[in-house]
Amino acid sequence: MNPSPVIEVCGLAKEFTIHAQGGLRIPVFSGLSLAVSAGECVALHGPSGCGKSTLLRALYANYQADSGRILIQHRGGLVDMVAAEPRVVLAVRRHTLGYVSQFLRVIPRIAALDVVAEPAVRNGIARDQARERAAALLARLRIPQRLWHLPPATFSGGEQQRVNIARGFILDYPALLLDEPTAALDVDNRDTVAQLIEEAKARGTALVGIFHDQALRERVSDRVFDLESARTIV
Amino acid sequence: MIATLADDPANGATNGDIPLLQVRDLGHSYGSRIGCRDITFDLYPSEVLGIVGESGSGKTTLLSCLSGRLPLSQGTIHYDTRTQGLVDLAALSEAQRRLLTRTDWGIVHQSPRDGLRMAVSAGANIGERLMAVGARHYGQIRDTARDWLQRVEIQPDRIDDLPSTFSGGMQQRLQIARNLVTGPRLMFMDEPTGGLDVSVQARLLDLLRGLVDDMNLSVVLVTHDLAVARLLAHRLMVMQGGVVVESGLTDQVLDDPHHPYTQLLVSSVLQV
Numbered sequence: 209m210n211p212s213p214v215i216e217v218c219g220l221a222k223e224f225t226i227h228a229q230g231g232l233r234i235p236v237f238s239g240l241s242l243a244v245s246a247g248e249c250v251a252l253h254g255p256s257g258c259g260k261s262t263l264l265r266a267l268y269a270n271y272q273a274d275s276g277r278i279l280i281q282h283r284g285g286l287v288d289m290v291a292a293e294p295r296v297v298l299a300v301r302r303h304t305l306g307y308v309s310q311f312l313r314v315i316p317r318i319a320a321l322d323v324v325a326e327p328a329v330r331n332g333i334a335r336d337q338a339r340e341r342a343a344a345l346l347a348r349l350r351i352p353q354r355l356w357h358l359p360p361a362t363f364s365g366g367e368q369q370r371v372n373i374a375r376g377f378i379l380d381y382p383a384l385l386l387d388e389p390t391a392a393l394d395v396d397n398r399d400t401v402a403q404l405i406e407e408a409k410a411r412g413t414a415l416v417g418i419f420h421d422q423a424l425r426e427r428v429s430d431r432v433f434d435l436e437s438a439r440t441i442v
Numbered sequence: 443m444i445a446t447l448a449d450d451p452a453n454g455a456t457n458g459d460i461p462l463l464q465v466r467d468l469g470h471s472y473g474s475r476i477g478c479r480d481i482t483f484d485l486y487p488s489e490v491l492g493i494v495g496e497s498g499s500g501k502t503t504l505l506s507c508l509s510g511r512l513p514l515s516q517g518t519i520h521y522d523t524r525t526q527g528l529v530d531l532a533a534l535s536e537a538q539r540r541l542l543t544r545t546d547w548g549i550v551h552q553s554p555r556d557g558l559r560m561a562v563s564a565g566a567n568i569g570e571r572l573m574a575v576g577a578r579h580y581g582q583i584r585d586t587a588r589d590w591l592q593r594v595e596i597q598p599d600r601i602d603d604l605p606s607t608f609s610g611g612m613q614q615r616l617q618i619a620r621n622l623v624t625g626p627r628l629m630f631m632d633e634p635t636g637g638l639d640v641s642v643q644a645r646l647l648d649l650l651r652g653l654v655d656d657m658n659l660s661v662v663l664v665t666h667d668l669a670v671a672r673l674l675a676h677r678l679m680v681m682q683g684g685v686v687v688e689s690g691l692t693d694q695v696l697d698d699p700h701h702p703y704t705q706l707l708v709s710s711v712l713q714v
Contacts, residue, residue: 227702228709269691271698294677294691295486315673316644330655 212281213243214383214414215267220276220290222259222266236262240276240438242416246382249405249415251429254436260418261310263435264385267416268307269297280305280383302330306384308376310391312368314361320346321356324374331379338378345374349400366392377404384408386417390424402427460522462487462628462660463508468517470507477503478684481517487627490654490661492675492692494668494707500684501664502632508662509549509630510539521628544574548621552633554613558605558620564591565601567620575624590619594649611642615649622653631663635670647673668711672696680704 221238225231236259244250252260265271267278269289278289282304287296301307306327315323321342328338346356349370355363360371369392376384386405390398398421405428408415416433419425425432461484469479478500485491493501506512508519510531519531524546531539543549551557558567568587569577577583588598594615596608605613614634621629634650635643651674654661665671671678671692678695680688680703688701699705 224698225700227705265697270693272690272694272700295489297691298676315648317648 213245213279214281215242215244215416216277216279217242217267218277218279220263220266220278221274222262222271223274237435237438238275240435242433242438244383244414244416246412246414247409248431249409249417249429251425251432252416252418253432253434258435260435261387264307264387264416264418267385268301268305270307302327304382306376306379306381308373308384308386308389310369310387312360312372312375314359314368316359316361318359319357320351320360320363320371323360323371324378327375328378341378342374345377346371348404349374350397366394366397369393370397373401373404377408380408380411381413383414384416386415386419388418388420390419390421398424460487460528461485462489462522463662464518464520464528465508466518466520468504468507468519469515470503470512471515476500476684477512478507478681479516480685481679483679483686483689485628485660485662487660488658489677490659490663490675492671492678493662493664493681494666494671494678495681496666496707499681501681503684504681505630505632505662505664509547510543511549524627544571545624546626546628548624548626548629550614550617550621550629550631550634552636554605554610554617557617558613560604560606562604563602564596564605564608564616567605567616568623571620571624586623590623591616593653594619595645609642611638611646614638614646618650618653622657625657627658627660629659629661631661631665633665633667634663635665635667643670650674668696668708680707 223235324342325338463485468481470477
């Protein structure tokens with residue numbers, strides 16, 4: 209196994225400044241360091257509001273960290289997601305770093321099957337083949353076939369979440385971020401998600417996740433990263 | 443070592459590391475009033491750059507400067523041409539610049555009336571640009587026109603109809619077909635979905651997303667609609683008072699805005 213971490217966070221800091229409230233500053237974390245190796249799953253832990261989602265979003269460069277580095281192993285090199293140009297960040301997201309957000313962002317007129325297939329198509333996989341993979345994942349996640357060709361806008365919360373999970377697992381990303389992937393799911397589907405995570409680990413994917421579901425957390429994670437204690441170490 | 447895309451040819455087109463458009467310190471003044479100033483950016487192949495800001499922020503002025511419809515008061519624009527490589531647009535002759543505009547570039551105006559010739563048929567609107575690049579065979583031009591009507595979801599049997607008989611959404615799609623028929627590498631779009639019903643807007647956005655991907659187009663997109671920007675643009679420049687106040691990855695600018703004006707803009711969007 210590759211000894212150097214797939215994701216390495218060094219001295220990361222993030223605060224929000226709300227200009228509408230006189231430049232109110234809300235520090236979230238600082239001096240945060242974390243390394244995740246191939247095949248390892250790290251669960252972020254801490255009370256609501258401690259910055260778990262913020263950290264996950266910062267790792268994806270959806271939020272701009274104020275200082276520190278987020279090094280991602282990308283195609284034989286290292287990319288610092290904090291400093292990289294937008295097009296480099298997009299390339300890392302396309303090939304290396306997947307992200308399953310809590311809520312699906314619905315795109316008008318696009319069928320569920322194509323929403324799931326899209327990351328594969330953008331990665332150069334033929335559309336038919338991408339759709340086959342998408343169909344297999346949707347079936348595994350128990351989305352009825354009659355829904356596959358409908359845009360997910362009208363789906364239930366749980367169905368949308370499963371479409372989002374399928375989209376996140378359509379590619380074998382070397383690194384994957386999961387934001388409460390099972391919040392709205394029943395027992396059977398939680399089990400399927402746990403299996404998907406276990407399979408990804410077996411392939412060598414480095415995972416960072418927020419799992420409020422304790423059973424899932426204990427089943428899939430190798431390590432718990434406590435943000436409350438981590439951020440005091442500056 | 444920190445890798446960049448330049449280190450990895452597999453990350454994109456062969457020229458992925460050479461910007462298609464290089465803009466440095468661009469500015470335009472209307473007399474003593476500043477339209478836009480100090481605009482600097484690179485646009486890479488297959489990249490969609492969104493320019494957002496309220497009306498009067500200078501975004502349309504900037505787009506007009508970039509597309510050669512307004513002279514620059516300051517700064518330079520370099521473009522990576524197919525034949526000569528990187529050239530300073532100011533150094534091109536009028537004829538060279540016109541050829542570039544008609545073949546390698548496209549401009550989609552907010553109002554289709556500004557981009558279409560309303561007195562000639564849909565087919566002629568598409569054929570005109572083909573003829574500008576030397577197509578002379580009537581049958582082939584007609585076939586290509588029919589094919590493009592289909593690609594933008596217009597019934598090919600409307601080929602002989604005047605654009606004035608089309609709905610607003612169809613006119614906008616015709617304008618896009620007219621521009622794309624010559625296989626341009628760079629498109630300038632000014633509020634392409636402005637003035638359309640939301641359902642028509644969604645269809646047009648879907649179409650544009652597909653075409654931009656399929657044709658590896660680079661696009662400079664001016665819009666005041668942040669949802670349109672999120673859907674189409676890879677990265678954003680936020681303009682206020684003629685200058686860029688914030689720029690970066692689209693979802694980062696929209697989800698973690700830093701500048702007071704961007705925060706105001708993002709928080710002003712009505713939720714449905």
